[in-house]
Amino acid sequence: MEGNRHQARGNSAHHSHGDEKFIWKYVFSTDHKMIAKQYLFTGLFMALVGAFTAYLMRWQLAYPNTAAPGWGVVTADKFNMLVTMHGTIMVFFVGMPVLVAALSNFVIPLQIGARDMVFPRLNMLSYWVFVASVVCLLASFFVPAGASACGWTGYPPLSASQEYTGIFWGVVLWILALALEFASFTMGGINYLATFMCARAKGLTYSRVPLATWFLVGASLAFFFSVGPLIAGAIMLLLDNVAGTGFYLPQKGGEPLLWQHLFWFFGHPEVYVVFLPGLAAVLEIIPVFSRKPIFGYRTMVWSMAVALALSYVVWAHHMFISGMDPRLAMPFSITTILISVPFAIIIFCMLASLRGGSIRLATPMLWAVGFLVTFLIGGLTGIFLGSAASNIYFHGTYFVVAHFHYTFFPAVFFGGFAAIHFWFPKMFGRMYSERLGKIHFWLTFVFFNCTFWPIFQIGSGGMIRRIADPSQYRILDQFKTLNVFVTISAFILIAGQIVFVINFFWSIFRGPAAEANPFRANTLEWSAASPPPHGNFTAAPVVYRGPYEYSLPDRAEDFVPQNEPPLAQAEGTA
Amino acid sequence: MLKNLPQSVSTFSGDIDGILYFIYAIVGFFFVATEGYIVYSLVRYRRKDGVKARYETGETWREMRWIIGIVIVVTVLDFVIDSKGAGVWAKVKENFPEGDVRIKVVAQQFSWTFVYPGADGQFDTRDDLTVPRVLHVPIHSKIRLILTSKDVIHSFFLPEVRLKQDILPGRQINAWFEATRTGTFNLFCSELCGLGHTKMLGSLEVQEPADYERWLAETTKEQLE
Amino acid sequence: MIVQTAAVENSGEISTGKLGIWWLIGSEIMIFGGAIGSFILLRLAHPDWADNAGHLSVPIGSLNTLVLLTSSYTMVKAFENVKKRDRKKICRFLLATALMGLVFLGIKSFEYHGKFSHGIYPNTNLFWAFYFTLTGLHALHVIAGITAILILWTFGLRDRLWPPAPGTGTASPGSPGPGIDIIDISNFSDPSIRGGIIRPNVNMSIPGPRWSGGGRPIADRIELVGLYWHFVDVVWIFLFPLLYLTA
Structure with missing residues (x-):
């Protein structure tokens, strides 16, 4: 793709013989755009694995103890394994690579006008460590006793000793996979943060950095300062399994709650690690497709900072009924509910960005609006869970399941698809099919809601999470038809993604060629060619203004690229 | 959403349901208002030939006044929810009666x-x-x-x-x-x-x-x- | 209404390598913070662990602390000589630092051996689990630090700390060095990134900016490794009193 656009620079002449080799270009590449694509494809592949686990679980919940086509009867041990792997894969191996790694890698250097990451080889290393992590996780399906079945949160003592589950290698590989993933994203985080701080183009002050970059950097920061304690915790969990220590085993003097504290200290910022990149894409798309400056740029950045700071002091809301001191519940309940304030500001600023706009509902904008509409439900239902009193009833029920699918799914898939479609022309140099994109959006939007809305009702009716056989529960008999409805909706939701796969691959190879700035956007990435050559920019971009100067009253054009010189000379974008 | 709650058979189950319905009312209002506003603005502000979008950055207090107003309401409601919940939480989890x-x-x-x-x-x-x-x-x-x-x-x-x-x-x-x-x-x-x-x-x-x-x-x- | 000034801020003034190392240390602080914090919490809940801590030899621990502190001093001396461009002294001090790191590890394994021969293992009880985990994790960092220092030392021996003077250059760049690449790409004229492709070794024999790690001499990495080494030292300063002196 980039071959014919290889940039001719004086000093590259005597190296060109190596440049065209497939292995250096597509496999061991240090180009941030290629690494972004590698993360994207790896993440999308893992999404298929995750979708398959969802299919099996939903089959079992709708048609208990019948053979699922393509697998067979989902027995209780397999169900617990599927529950665990679905959560692990979707959060750590889809959300993280697609949103954090692929988006940060692709967007940050381009938006700040850099030629690449500041540590390109570290960047490549971080991808390959991630691949090792994926291999570890997938291998755990095939070891004796199968993959971990301790839940994606891996609460010890269940996960700390094989005497409780009979699974040894599965748990060890699960911990190793997470450890490698954390190492990979720590390396990535160092890169994103250092690039953001060191390699901004001339004139790109912190108050002119596009919101997408700000929010991606915020996600990396959230990850960076929360993951350390969990790494320490994971080392202890590993030693409990392999060395017979008892960090989490009460009969050896250990403390099971320690893991929960370490896990959720990471866990809540982790929600924002996945959520902020989704939001980043949406914030970039809304002004472009409503031709209006984003409302309250500074307010948004500060709100994000406040939300990040708060996210480090809310972790115990996952543990209200865990047996920790009940007097801790109210302080954590207050911080938790307070976190709705910065996000309320961000959401309302996004709504205000629509007001008075000139809105075009192209595919990326549809996904962005879909994100707003669905994430709002996730955020609002979070109030039920953040209030300690109502958490007593809802904790551990399908209400929680519905709630976090209404937060993660919009972030990962609505935000992810918004980003993929929006930056598709820049990434692959071709346009996606608008018609297929819209069909895909409506299929996903309708059947996502059909899948997860009823789950709120089932959950409030008392269905608890992670049960392998609902037919054991009298209280759930009334939900039989509803569960079948959810399952069928989920199948259509999964099947609907075929439209995306067709659109994606057809457009990569056969889509119409994209111009440099097809959406008439302001930020720097649109001043590079589509796709950008190695080194991204032909000349160092200079930035003269903020990123969201749309529909200026005294201009005929409704956008002003950031790098266009002040005296309204039209050749600035060339 | 809450119509499927199981029957309530203890002295505090009614209090917890009360909190659920109270939050439900607040959340339900914001849900309808916000989703309604999104749909309204998508229709009202759809692209029309010759109509330019409004240039409005939201960087001034004047432009932000609506947001500030709503956020104050949100903050107040947050504290109301928490103070109502605190009593119920204390009843269920903190102040135990000795027990018969x-x-x-x-x-x-x-x-x-x-x-x-x-x-x-x-x-x-x-x-x-x-x-x-x-x-x-x-x-x-x-x-x-x-x-x-x-x-x-x-x-x-x-x-x-x-x-x-x-x-x-x-x-x-x-x-x-x-x-x-x-x-x-x-x-x-x-x-x-x-x-x-x-x-x-x-x-x-x-x-x-x-x-x-x-x-x-x-x-x-x-x-x- | 709209500010349209040109370049007001040059963002490329921080050394990316140093920034990278600081971020790395930041993440390591969180890891050790989590582990040490867990230990402190459980230690406070178990006053009886003092008996176990009594089995640790304070003199040996103090000796190890002294060794590690001295190695930090020699690391500083190596860095001082970077400014003076005194290659011989750099090599000498780097080697001294690495050797003292090895002495530290030797004393540590002597202690481990003593514990094992008394039947004390990580799974004996929770105190020993923490002891072996914390010191073991720290020892891994010492090993990483020694490796980085020795790599720099070999660069020094082969006189590759600075680019050769023009005309003398047949030197090859060798390995890319420990841990982190220092490639400053904030400056657009920097030719160190060519096509975003990592090159097979054959290309490395070509004299050019690539050999010094992207325009910055290898010698600059002595400061970065030094920062890391001091961090490893500081971790031990926390571990020593927490484990040895709480008997």
Whole structure:
């Protein structure tokens, strides 16, 4: 793709013989755009694995103890394994690579006008460590006793000793996979943060950095300062399994709650690690497709900072009924509910960005609006869970399941698809099919809601999470038809993604060629060619203004690229 | 969304439902208002030829005044929700009554066992009464539960009572409730505890005091034989 | 209404390598913070662990602390000589630092051996689990630090700390060095990134900017490794009193 656009620079002449080799270009590449694509494809592949686990679980919940086509009867041990792997894969191996790694890698250097990451080889290393992590996780399906079945949160003592589950290698590989993933994203985080701080183009002050970059950097920061304690915790969990220590085993003097504290200290910022990149894409798309400056740029950045700071002091809301001191519940309940304030500001600023706009509902904008509409439900239902009193009833029920699918799914898939479609022309140099994109959006939007809305009702009716056989529960008999409805909706939701796969691959190879700035956007990435050559920019971009100067009253054009010189000379974008 | 709540059979289940409905009302209002506004603006501000978008950055206090107003409302409502919830939380989880009946709950992979102290009112004595699976309690008495686990973390969940409490191995965790209706109700383990988690079911049997005493006497006799 | 000034801020003034190392240390602080914090919490709940801590030899621990502190001093001396461009002294001090790191590890394994021969293992009880985990994790960092220092030392021996003077250059760049690449790409004229492709070794024989790690001499990495080494030292300063002196 980039071959014919290889940039001719004086000093590259005597190296060109190596440049065209497939292995250096597509496999061991240090180009941030290629690494972004590698993360994207790896993440999308893992999404298929995750979708398959969802299919099996939903089959079992709708048609208990019948053979699922393509697998067979989902027995209780397999169900617990599927529950665990679905959560692990979707959060750590889809959300993280697609949103954090692929988006940060692709967007940050381009938006700040850099030629690449500041540590390109570290960047490549971080991808390959991630691949090792994926291999570890997938291998755990095939070891004796199968993959971990301790839940994606891996609460010890269940996960700390094989005497409780009979699974040894599965748990060890699960911990190793997470450890490698954390190492990979720590390396990535160092890169994103250092690039953001060191390699901004001339004139790109912190108050002119596009919101997408700000929010991606915020996600990396959230990850960076929360993951350390969990790494320490994971080392202890590993030693409990392999060395017979008892960090989490009460009969050896250990403390099971320690893991929960370490896990959720990471866990809540982790929600924002996945959520902020989704939001980043949406914030970039809304002004472009409503031709209006984003409302309250500074307010948004500060709100994000406040939300990040708060996210480090809310972790115990996952543990209200865990047996920790009940007097801790109210302080954590207050911080938790307070976190709705910065996000309320961000959401309302996004709504205000629509007001008075000139809105075009192209595919990326549809996904962005879909994100707003669905994430709002996730955020609002979070109030039920953040209030300690109502958490007593809802904790551990399908209400929680519905709630976090209404937060993660919009972030990962609505935000992810918004980003993929929006930056598709820049990434692959071709346009996606608008018609297929819209069909895909409506299929996903309708059947996502059909899948997860009823789950709120089932959950409030008392269905608890992670049960392998609902037919054991009298209280759930009334939900039989509803569960079948959810399952069928989920199948259509999964099947609907075929439209995306067709659109994606057809457009990569056969889509119409994209111009440099097809959406008439302001930020720097649109001043590079589509796709950008190695080194991204032909000349160092200079930035003269903020990123969201749309529909200026005294201009005929409704956008002003950031790098266009002040005296309204039209050749600035060339 | 809340119409499927199971029946409410304890002295505090009504309070918890009250919080649920209160939050539901607030959240429902914001849901309708916000989603409505999104749809409205998508229609109202759709692209029309010759109409340019408004240039408005939202960087001034004047432009931000609506947002600030709504956010103040949100903050106030947050505190109202929390202060209402604090009382209920304290009632369920903090300020325990001493309890008319004390029962020890033993959770293990994958079953529930209930230990009644017997005539001497003391646990770990010879007249302890061990009952599998079914928790018998008299109506209108304050039941003090002492929750223990033999192996991993379990969670004691009585949906109709609106009581849920995780059980940590190596610790004794207290809980309480007072039933207000007789009948047979559900008891689930709501924390993934291993292979048989899905079958770790029990039940709660709330009886009239006379029936409860009769059951207690009969079971004691059975166990002594 | 709209500010249209040109370049007001040059963002490329921080050394990316140093920034990278600081971020790395930041993440390591969180890891050790989590582990040490867990230990402190449980230690406070278990006053009886003092008996176990009594089995640790304070003199040996103090000796190890002294060794590690001295090695930090020699590391500083190596860095001082970077400014003076005194290659011989740099090599000498780097080697001294690495050797003292090895002495530290030797004393540590002597201690471990003593514990094992008394039947004390990580699974003996929770105190020893923490002891072996914390010191073991720290020892891994010492090993990483020694490796980085020795790599720099070999660069020094082969006189590759600075680019050769023009005309003398047949030197090859060798390995890319420990841990982190220092490639400053904030400056657009920097030719160190060519096509975003990592090159097979054959290309490395070509004299050019690539050999010094992207325009910055290898010698600059002595400061970065030094920062890391001091961090490893500081971790031990926390571990020593927490584990040894709480008996």
